[in-house]
Amino acid sequence: MRIALIATCLGDALFPEVAKATTVLLERLGHQVVFPADQVCCGQMHVNTGYLTEAVPVVRQHVQVFEAADFDVAVAPSGSCVGSIRHQQAMVARRAGDTALADRATALAGRTYELSELLVDVLKVTDVGAYYPHRVTYHPTCHSLRMLRVGDKPLQLLRAVQGIDLVELPGADQCCGFGGTFSIKNADTSSAMLADKVANVVGTGAQVCTAGDASCLMNIGGGLSRGDTGVQTIHLAQILASTREQVAA
Numbered sequence: 001m002r003i004a005l006i007a008t009c010l011g012d013a014l015f016p017e018v019a020k021a022t023t024v025l026l027e028r029l030g031h032q033v034v035f036p037a038d039q040v041c042c043g044q045m046h047v048n049t050g051y052l053t054e055a056v057p058v059v060r061q062h063v064q065v066f067e068a069a070d071f072d073v074a075v076a077p078s079g080s081c082v083g084s085i086r087h088q089q090a091m092v093a094r095r096a097g098d099t100a101l102a103d104r105a106t107a108l109a110g111r112t113y114e115l116s117e118l119l120v121d122v123l124k125v126t127d128v129g130a131y132y133p134h135r136v137t138y139h140p141t142c143h144s145l146r147m148l149r150v151g152d153k154p155l156q157l158l159r160a161v162q163g164i165d166l167v168e169l170p171g172a173d174q175c176c177g178f179g180g181t182f183s184i185k186n187a188d189t190s191s192a193m194l195a196d197k198v199a200n201v202v203g204t205g206a207q208v209c210t211a212g213d214a215s216c217l218m219n220i221g222g223g224l225s226r227g228d229t230g231v232q233t234i235h236l237a238q239i240l241a242s243t244r245e246q247v248a249a
């Protein structure tokens with residue numbers, strides 16, 4: 001299968017290892033990964049901050065770039081970005097009176113998946129041959145949990161990882177407090193939510209906290225680091241891409 005990779009702007013700027021891990025994983029499973037080089041933002045940060053008019057050219061760019069690519073399905077290692085592609089892009093175009101763009105965005109969204117969705121629902125695989133000998137807890141991000149409703153798909157994938165000690169996170173469905181610009185506009189509330197999340201992560205005794213969104217991991221990781229907890233954060237894709245050979249090296 002030819003799979004187009006949506007690297008996400010946050011991933012491109014701050015966490016390129018997540019896109020690389022996604023590529024390594026999918027190629028190991030026998031698929032061809034293509035990368036449309038002119039991709040930029042999906043428009044989520046514009047929409048979530050209220051700049052719907054300014055989001056129109058961003059949505060148009062995304063649709064044009066991926067329409068021009070030759071692929072079967074597209075994947076992003078981010079529930080929030082896929083949530084934006086599915087639930088915001090067509091709305092933005094329709095609100096601007098561009099029904100043709102809205103229809104094109106809807107068609108593209110129908111071929112776009114979050115990583116765990118792609119693996120479990122499309123590729124029909126839960127054991128990806130990963131090996132990760134660490135105590136890990138999983139945070140289900142708000143967009144993946146509530147917008148995409150991925151359910152336990154990430155957990156199905158993690159449970160099949162060899163060597164992993166997967167422990168349940170108390171209050172797992174509670175937001176970490178990031179929410180993009182929410183954490184800036186409502187700093188006190190965001191900080192209180194993050195403190196609760198960090199306490200719950202530390203309470204599990206896990207060495208690593210994982211999630212399907214680099215943005216949430218950035219927020220949680222900041223809290224863990226400032227508290228000198230010793231707990232690391234790592235994206236789900238990086239765990240799934242890890243093998244016994246890599247660990248031994």
